[in-house]
Amino acid sequence: MINKYTNERTVIGELEIDNFQQYVVILPEEDVFAIQSKMLDILDELVEKYNIVYRQYVNGKYIIITNQETLTHFEKTSFKFFDKFRKANIVEGISLSASMGIGAGTSSNATLLKLAKRGLLEAQSRGGDQISVSYDTNKPVYYGSISEITRTLSKVKIKQIARTLANKLDSPQIKNVVIFGHKEADLDAVGAALITLGITQTYKVNTYIQNLTFDSTAQAVVDTLSDEYKSLFISPGKARKFISKKDTLAIIVDTSNEDEIETLGIFKHPDKENIFIFDHHRIESLSHNISKSNTYIDSSASSTSEIMSEVAQFMPKRVNLSKEIAQMGLNGIFLDTQQFHKAVSSRTFMASA
Incomplete structure (x- = not known):
């Protein structure tokens, strides 16, 4: 029975x-x-x-x-x-x-x-x-999971989230942006964060990067950054003060897991519509009711630096990345593709160009 x-x-x-x-x-x-x-x-x-x-x-x-x-x-x-x-x-x-x-x-x-x-x-x-x-x-x-979702050259989803991000950055309600990588950040996390910085600075929004721990390779490269960029890396405590307010946009790159982020309580942001996630890793779950329109996770992308390079291309305003940021983005793609030997597509080379 x-x-x-x-x-x-x-x-x-x-x-x-x-x-x-x-x-x-x-x-x-x-x-x-x-x-x-x-x-x-x-x-x-x-x-x-x-x-x-x-x-x-x-x-x-x-x-x-x-x-x-x-x-x-x-x-x-x-x-x-x-x-x-x-x-x-x-x-x-x-x-x-x-x-x-x-x-x-x-x-x-x-x-x-x-x-x-x-x-x-x-x-x-x-x-x-x-x-x-x-x-x-x-x-x-x-x-x-015999095959990955086909990646089409239409880039429809990239265009959609680029427009959504642009609308937020254009909004008079947004005064600050904090970009979050993951703990022990690698070159891809750093590269993706800096490309994102280039995007937000195009919209003239006050922006910081919350990452203080890096792997040895990334640390060596971060140490060579100019003071203009070094000064924008902030502590978890300072980041928490920003994201406790509705006028701050939180952008998470190269992870979607709260436990991998140095700043505790990031998903307790008072306005979930002001949280964006960009990542290329397979995930076990998506929680915290983050808007699907603010989430771009593509496990067939070579790297998050590639994803953010594409987002930059499709922003309504022209994004001119500095040579320093462009090099960091290329470093991220280079690392995650194992020197262009792994997970490479035509889009990878277009993002690297």
Whole structure:
């Protein structure tokens, strides 16, 4: 009886075609329709075989309702039905993939939906092409991740967050910016922070960098910085005074983990809309209710310095980086690509140019 009850417990999933909004921008309508149709065919086949219902609530996004028995079967087979979508040769040069978050293990539908939505975001932030299964009391389990989300040259998301950041920097309500790297900052964290500084200074906003601990390589390079930049590195205590006020923008680079930041309580900022995160590392979770529009995490990027170089290119105002900052950014890319031998794409070289 208990086993039957467990098997029949509701499970909710949220599924999204990776990069779908970019496809809408760059592909002909018939190709976008073909991509959607392929996903619908796969879901319809699942409906016929298993105890599943689904609804497409936005183009490229689907809510799926099933039960624990079906989820257990999918977990045992590692969600093999996703392979049909990956192998679909619809548009030449584009490898299709999808990400999914699944909530299970509780009788609360609201909690299940929350787990599913959070799981989808985490699956996408870890690189996409995977499924995150979250039981109410356990850490998520991930399936898939055969390929990274395709990086398109449209750079739609970079443009969007560049506009969002520009609007904040243009706002008369923003008086200060504090940029945060991670503890024992490496060359990428330092390079990304300095490129971000170049961006904020273009908008003439008073800016500081909160980082006092560096690895040996980064420390040696930071020691060579001119006083103009050295003077902008501040202590955690001073940074806390700034971020306790709504008129300060907090920009976190090369990490999204609060425990890796020297300043305690950064996510207690009185206005969550004034926190931005830029990172290229896979993550385990995104918490603190930071706005998705203020978050850019791309694990297929070579480095955070590459990401910030792209953001600088797409700011509405022209960003002219000093030679010193440009060199530090290049150092960051050089380090994280192991001298351009790892995780390099055409965008890496464009960011380095």
